[in-house]
Amino acid sequence: MPRSMSLKLACVVVLWLLVGAPLAQGAISCVQVKYSLLPCVGYVRGNNAGPAPPDCCKGIRSLKSAARRRLDRQAACKCIKSLAADISDINYSVAAGLPGQCKVHIPYKISPSIDCKRFVSNLS
Template sequence: MASSAVIKLACAVLLCIVVAAPYAEAGITCGMVSSKLAPCIGYLKGGPLGGGCCGGIKALNAAAATTPDRKTACNCLKSAANAIKGINYGKAAGLPGMCGVHIPYAISPSTNCNAVH
């Protein structure tokens, strides 16, 4: 079962790398997004909030200082969320606030990342 989760995470990271290619000028990559948020996956699937989750969210938020970075992070989040089955999107939307972080868009598969500023 654990190897299945690792394979899904690896697929999500690979998918994020492919999605990030058009955003190469941005400082953030989908690999960075995936690695920072990997500790949150268990929580988003119904488990307890892991110790590294909020730290990863805070680090990612600090790294997304420009509009292109925020757009890239948004697209990476959407791709990863679609690739990982069983994500509770209500928990995903509330996670930044739980960690004391404000982001300028909702974490949702329906978010229009092109509208992110």
């Protein structure tokens, strides 16, 4: 199956899961995190010096606004770590720069070693 067809199929599955799966008592879900960050995947796979894609920044902003509570932020952090581990050829320097490029402040650096249990700061 060609890569573009696989990506389209994955998008359809994610959309179906997002619409079909209710959020448990307001907690952010990994499906929601995946859907928000899907437009960023291609960008973090390379040595991109250019601006982040607009849809990627839109997803990052929507994820930040959805993760208002401590438990939501911790859940989102765990999902992001899991997603990053599943992306082959991820460039963590590029990934770490995404929030700044999208003008979104997060008080931690995106990395595979972040301790999500300790992440309790308010996102402002």
